[in-house]
Amino acid sequence: MDLLLSLVLLLCSAACIWFLRVVLKPNPGPRKSANLPPGPKPLPIIGNILELGEKPHQSLAKLSKTYGPLMRLKLGTMTTVVVSSPEISRIVLQQYDQVFSSRTHADAIRALDHHKHSVAWIPADNQWRKIRKLCKEKMFSGQKLDANQGLRREKLRNLQDYVNECCVSGQVVDIGVAAFTTTLNLISATLFSVDFADFGSGSSQELKDVMSGIASIIGRPNFADCFPLLRLVDPQGIFRQTTLHFNKCFKIFDEIIRQRLQTNDSGTKSDMLKELLEINQKDESELSFDEIKHLLLDLLVAGTDTTSVTVEWAMTELVRHPEKMSKARNELRNVVGLNKEIQESDISRLPYLRAVVKESFRLHPATPLSVPHKADEEAEINGYIVPKGAQVLMNVWAIGRDSSIWRNPDVFMPERFLETEIDVRGQHFELLPFGGGRRICVGLPLAYRMIHLVLATFISDYDWKLEGGLKTEEMDMSEKFGLTLQKAIPLKALPVKI
Incomplete structure (x- = not known):
């Protein structure tokens, strides 16, 4: 950690002369009447x-207890406003939805000009509406999802067969990798018919490393984002690593x-x-190569990593709380029947399974700080001014752990959602795993179905024992921060048929 701090100071010093020149220039600053949000x-x-x-979501949650749910920080040259309450989230994502609909672009997103084409990062303009409408109509509409149920059942059978093989052979299952492969x-079958x-192959782990690597790199704090001049040297190699991963996918x-x-x-x-x-x-100007x-990159990365991360955390909590797993099983x-495949229509009849998923979203949101928003113009929130151009982060992790909202917030208790x-569809701001407002995750309808189906497949016929006889109370629950919140130590467990 000391080495990291020294590196921060060293790299920031490289930008010192440039920054001081900017500071020493006459700067009118914010208007006199501006009352900026408090902060350290x-x-x-x-x-x-x-x-x-190393874990900004946790650090910012602690700071918000001192400075409040609307907090301002200065990260180098970048003003960042952090939201840590459902009330202010509602104002940002609903009342001022249009003002905060743009994105700030991390340097990593600029790799291969991804920020100019990605539906997740481009401004909410005509191009964005066109691509988003295309996604809804061709992949995520209720009609399309219903038509592809057979494809999902096939992939779930493959997962079931793999878990059964591991059960028979006494082989542990890497839950995150198995969920990711499924x-x-x-998604690849939906996109490309391949x-x-x-399961169990090196290719699956390699692709998981690429997809997870993209999410990890994009979410990693980057000095070049705080000091744009450092983009010229890419001191942490984040831009180079992202370019490498993007090129692998594009190939x-x-x-x-x-x-x-x-x-x-x-x-x-x-x-x-x-x-x-x-x-x-028909018309290349309508949709270029x-x-x-x-778009394919967006769908693959967003669809695979966030779903597998959520399933792995949910399984981790169920393994830690066997009585909760028994209740879900x-x-x-009772609802689906013994030795029967779960159907997507069953999800609405499984309130406890849905509660388990919601509780996992609350404790372990896949995107703990959401995808950053940007203030296109000055906005007043609760008497404070959010300046134009500020980066706005929704600390979803902090909201999910707030004791003023949730009773026993650090305890895994699905019953609270009964x-x-x-x-989770963006209308209740206490729980925003998919974001909210016009920039809510376009793939929510598919992700919602898949998380419940994969989790049900893991627990319906099996109990799980930890690798190496590890006791549940000894499980490592540490997090690995990135754009997605991954489990630092993968969950590996042995399936036992019941």
Whole structure:
């Protein structure tokens, strides 16, 4: 940690002369009447960078207890406003939805010009509306999802077969990798009509490393974001690493697209790529090849890593609390039946399973600080001024652990959601795993189904013992911070048929 702090100071010193020149220039600053949100006093030049630590979501949660749910920090040259309450989240995502609909662009997102094409990062303009509408109509509408239920059942059977093989052979299952493989193959089959990975294979782990690597790198604190001049040298290598991961994905896409265009096979299975290429062939100005590849990247990364991370945390909590797992399993057997496949229509009849998922979202949100918003213009919130251009972060993790909102907030207690109508679809600001407002996650309908289905597949017929005879109270619950909140020590357990 001391080495990291020294590196921060060293790199920030490299920008010192440039920064001081900016500071010494006449600067009118905010208007006199501006009442900026409170926050910790920034150090010269580097501001509050050192207060972020290795787990910014936790550090910011602690700071918010001192400075309040609307807090301002200075991260180098960048003003950041952190929201840590459902009330202010509602104001930002609902009342001022349009003002805060843009994104700030981390340097990592600029790799291969992803920030110019990605539906997650481009401004909420005509291009964004076009791509988002395309996603809804071609992949995430209720009609499309219902039509693809057979595909999801096939991938869940593959997962069931793999878990059963491990059970028979006495082999432990890496829960995160198994969930990732299932989700990756579902999405790759939906996009390209092919499976990208096999259970227990090196290819699955390699692709998981790429996808998880992208989420980890993008969310990692980057000095170049705080001091734009440092983008020229990329001191932490984040831009270079992101470019490398993006290129690996684009190489795969390019080959699939090349083969598809060369064969021109009208008998190709109907998939997302076919529909995208048809739009491109009719009018390239409507959807370019670059837009197609960046959209495919968005769908793969966002769809696989967040789902597998959520399932792994949910399974971790259930393994730690066997009585909760038994309760969820008994509900599945009573509603679905013994030795029967869960159907997507069953999810609405499984209140305890839904409560388990919600409680996992609350304790372990996949995106703990959400995807950053940007103030397109000055806005007044609760008497404070959020300045134009400020980065706005929603500390979803802090809201989920707030004792003024949740009773026993650090305890895994799915039962709390049996007594409330709180949902995850962006209307209840106490629980925002998919964000809210117009920038809410476009893939929410599919992710919601998949998380419940994969979790049910893991627990319906099996109990789980930790690898090496580890006791549940000895489980390591530490987090690995990034754009997604991964479990630092993967959950590996042995399935036992019951």
